[in-house]
Amino acid sequence: MTYLIQGETGDWEVVVGLEVHAQAITNSKLFSGAPTTFGAEPNQNVALVDAAMPGMLPVINEIAIEQAVRTGLGLRAVINRTSVFERKNYFYADLPQGYQISQFLHPIVGEGTVTVDLADGTSRDIGVERLHLEQDAGKSMHDQDPTRTMIDLNRAGVVLMEIVSKPDIRTPEEAGAYVKKMRAIIRYLGTCDGNMEEGSMRADVNVSVRPVGETELRTRVEVKNVNSVRFVMQAIEIEAARQVDVWEEGGEVVQETRLFDAHKGETRPMRTKEFAHDYRYFPDPDLLPIRLEEDFIEKIRASLPELPDDKKARFISELGLSAYDAGVLVADRDTAAYFEEAAKGHDAKQVANWLTTNLFGALNKLDLEIGASPISATHLGELVGLIEDDTISSRIAKDVFEEMLATSKSPEAIVEDKGLKQITDTRAIEAIVDQVIADSPDQIADVQGGNEKGIGWFVGQVMKASQGKANPGQVNGLLRKKLLG
Amino acid sequence: MSLTKDDVRKIAFLARIRVPEERLEPMAGELNNIVGWVEQLAEVNTDGVEPMTSVVETETPLRADVITQRAISDKILANAPDGEGSFFAVPKVVE
Numbered sequence: 001m002t003y004l005i006q007g008e009t010g011d012w013e014v015v016v017g018l019e020v021h022a023q024a025i026t027n028s029k030l031f032s033g034a035p036t037t038f039g040a041e042p043n044q045n046v047a048l049v050d051a052a053m054p055g056m057l058p059v060i061n062e063i064a065i066e067q068a069v070r071t072g073l074g075l076r077a078v079i080n081r082t083s084v085f086e087r088k089n090y091f092y093a094d095l096p097q098g099y100q101i102s103q104f105l106h107p108i109v110g111e112g113t114v115t116v117d118l119a120d121g122t123s124r125d126i127g128v129e130r131l132h133l134e135q136d137a138g139k140s141m142h143d144q145d146p147t148r149t150m151i152d153l154n155r156a157g158v159v160l161m162e163i164v165s166k167p168d169i170r171t172p173e174e175a176g177a178y179v180k181k182m183r184a185i186i187r188y189l190g191t192c193d194g195n196m197e198e199g200s201m202r203a204d205v206n207v208s209v210r211p212v213g214e215t216e217l218r219t220r221v222e223v224k225n226v227n228s229v230r231f232v233m234q235a236i237e238i239e240a241a242r243q244v245d246v247w248e249e250g251g252e253v254v255q256e257t258r259l260f261d262a263h264k265g266e267t268r269p270m271r272t273k274e275f276a277h278d279y280r281y282f283p284d285p286d287l288l289p290i291r292l293e294e295d296f297i298e299k300i301r302a303s304l305p306e307l308p309d310d311k312k313a314r315f316i317s318e319l320g321l322s323a324y325d326a327g328v329l330v331a332d333r334d335t336a337a338y339f340e341e342a343a344k345g346h347d348a349k350q351v352a353n354w355l356t357t358n359l360f361g362a363l364n365k366l367d368l369e370i371g372a373s374p375i376s377a378t379h380l381g382e383l384v385g386l387i388e389d390d391t392i393s394s395r396i397a398k399d400v401f402e403e404m405l406a407t408s409k410s411p412e413a414i415v416e417d418k419g420l421k422q423i424t425d426t427r428a429i430e431a432i433v434d435q436v437i438a439d440s441p442d443q444i445a446d447v448q449g450g451n452e453k454g455i456g457w458f459v460g461q462v463m464k465a466s467q468g469k470a471n472p473g474q475v476n477g478l479l480r481k482k483l484l485g
Numbered sequence: 486m487s488l489t490k491d492d493v494r495k496i497a498f499l500a501r502i503r504v505p506e507e508r509l510e511p512m513a514g515e516l517n518n519i520v521g522w523v524e525q526l527a528e529v530n531t532d533g534v535e536p537m538t539s540v541v542e543t544e545t546p547l548r549a550d551v552i553t554q555r556a557i558s559d560k561i562l563a564n565a566p567d568g569e570g571s572f573f574a575v576p577k578v579v580e
Contacts, residue, residue, distance in 0.1 A: 026550050033553030042571045043561055047554035051561045063550035084538075091501055093575045140578060144569070151573035153561070278499060288545040289538055 003171035004212065007244045011212045014240045016169035016205060017129075017220075018232070020182055022161045022192040023136070023200040024067040029157035030135045031058030031101065036159075038198055042152040050157040052096035057286050060085075064159040065290060067191040068108045068133050070300050071161055074189045074307055075128050077112025079297050085133075085287040088279045094138035094151050102162075104281045107132035108290065114165070114185070115309055116177035117327045126178050127166035136160045161192070167206070167217065172233035179203060179229050180331065184308045188333045196227050203232055205260075207239045209247070219253045223260050223267055235260040239267045311336055319348035328356055334370050341377035346384045354380060354401070362405050374408045375401075383411040391415065392422050396468050423470045426478075429462070432470060433478045436461045447483050455479055488513050488520065 004011040026036060032047035049056040072079050084106040087099040109131035115123050138156035140149050163182065169175050183194035183201060194201050208220040221243065223235045238260070243253050258267040283289075306314075308330040315326035329339045329352060343351040359380065363373060383400060386392045392400060392415055403414045415421055423429055436458060437444065447454035455476070462475045490509045493516065497504040504512060558571050567574040 028548075028550050028552050028554075033548070033551065035552045035554075041556075041558075043558040043573070044556040044571070046558065046561050048557075048561075059546060059548045061550050062547035065547065089499070093573075093578050141572075142578065144572075145574070145577075147577055148567070148569070148574040149576070149578045150569060151575060153573070278495075280499065283538060288543065290545055 003173070005209065005240055005244050007248050009211070009248055012209045012240070012244045012247075013212050013214075014170060014172075014236065015167050015208045015210065015217060015220075016175050016236055017167040018165045018169065018175060018178060019204040019206070020163045020165075020179065021202050021204070022071070022163060022182075022186055022194070024064055024071075024133075024159040024161050024191055025193060026061055026063050026067065026159050028061055030061055030064050030133065030159040032157055034157065038200075040154055042150075043154060045154040046156065050096075050153055052098075058101065058284075060287065060290065061159065064133060065108070065292075066300060067159070068131060068161055069292065069297060070189050070304070071163070071186060071191045072109030072112065072131055073297075073301050073304055074185050074191075075109070075112035075114060075131065075163070077128055077131065078110035079292065080106065080108055080110055081292050081294075082106060082289050083108040083132075084289045085284045086281045087284050088134075088281055090279060092137065092140075093149060094140045094153070094156065096138070096153065096156065100135060100137065101284055101287070102134035102281075103132035106289070108292075114178060114181050116174055116181050117312075118173060118177055121323055124174065126168045126174065129164040129166050131161055131163045134160050134162055167208075167220075172236045175205070175236055176229045176233045179232055181308070184331055184333070188305055188307055190305075196229075199227065202227050205232055205235050205239070207236055207243070208253070209240050209243045218247075219255050221253060221255065221267075222257045224257055224270065226260050231260060231262055234262065234265070235267065238265060242267065308336075315348075319343065319352075321348060321352055325349075325352045325356060332370070338370050338373070338377045342381040342384075344381060346381045347388055350384045350387065351381060354384060358398075358401055362401075374406075375404045376408070379404055379408075379410050386411055386415065390422055390424060390471065392420055393468065393470075393472055395463075395472075396420050396422065399468075420469065423466055424474065426474065429466070429470050429474055430478060432462050432465050433458075433475065433482065436465060437482060444483060452484070455483065458483070488516050 003014060005014065006012075028034060029036060029047070029050060032049035034047035034050055035045045037045065049058055069079055083103055085101050086104040088102045088104070089099045091098055107130040111130070112128035114126050114128060116126055117123050136155045136158040138151055138153040140151055142149050144150045165178065169178060183196075186192040186201075187194045192201060196202065203226050205223040205226055206220045207223060208218045210216070210218050221239060223239055226232050226235050239258065246253050257270045259270050260267050311330045312323075312326045315321045315329060316323055321329070330336045335355075339351065339355055342355065359373065359375060363370060366374075368374075383397060383404065386400075387394055387397050400411050400414050400420060403409065403418075404411060407414070440458070440461070443454055443457060447458070458479045459472065459475050462470055462479070463472065490513050493504065493509050493513045497509075562568050562571065562573065565573050
């Protein structure tokens, strides 16, 4: 699907690259033994290294290396056997060292690929340029005091993986799909919790525009710290439109960093730091290059879980799901696990249906995650089982479902307690059918006069008389036999 | 490579070192001497030689991912010129 901006002078194409900052799941920080727990009291999670006390030396956390490699493998990327930590020099109050330890010329992970799934059912590959490890900065709070800024260093030194895409993205939708897929992959891998509200995953968006047909890239603008999928898409729309206006008015887009203001629906330049981009990187003399052994990488590769793309392919080929349903189910690891549990021994398509339409709707209303669903995966599977073996009709199943939602009871128990078992005994159904026929001479004349659709009315009456428990197929058959011969 | 007075001013700013105006010119001269001396090294052919990252041949030490540092915020904050509760406080940084 193409996304073009119609300007005064013609159509413009949007070129987007994303930098995703994902906080790696570790117990301790990248270079110190301080904890990484979210929401601790200010400056409680700070070691002497994190506060940059003189003489303190960083020591690399081995799990941070492992998480970066695992993520790289999940992105089908090249793992670099040698990588180097460098110092990125700048002054800011929440960066006590005066430099951020990051990777520059030699990142731990090289080129990879993320396949994004689009709304029209197609997929596209977006290139990953690199993934590098770096330490996070502390947090500045500007609104606590009129003359001072408060600094909390709890986050300083926490392990970040910065994942840089190639400028392959051409529409806001692709950008949104890329962030969603990235989040799914790192959550499957267990390398980041992907929680954008708490800031453990955030994105910087690089946007440029060019007239359709032009092959050179024009100047890009970096929109910082966009913290939801929706905002990523909005920020691109708004920033691209702004740039088209600038070019068409004869101006020039300048390379700068802008902030996205979702409230006002605009991007605006960040305080222009003089020489802001002169970081004077150099290898950190306190840290030797990281050298990875082949068997270390292979051991991690062997322990990778089934990833969303593979799972989706399997759901389609082995379970017969539609590409759309499969995509929805694998988007979240917990949902996929729930589905697989529920579908054990039952019709997968039916289970998928109940999950995506009924359960998702209900959870949405209750504002619950799938992990907190009042209906367990086993129970949902059993419900489908009861429909499959004709114990209940799908209409009754909807009532049972509501009851399961309210009470968390098993569907069998509910069917038993409420006497909802489907009536499949032909004689019992026949008795009801006969009664309905006897009560409705006018409608009989109608049906026998040629209006076959009138049968539907009779089916409805019988179902009503049986409180929904008669097997609709049998009812239909009996009525046709009796009324149409 | 030759450094100008403006280069020195910029480097000093980036490093947050105050250099009086009248010192910029002489300092450019001093720095150029150092750079010139270092540039002699470029005359040595280093084709196929890995950059030396450490004077000791040793493996990168790695740390187990365990918490070894519990809350010591009183020590962390002890020498801060200003604070509020358990925050550091610094002159307002305008965003």
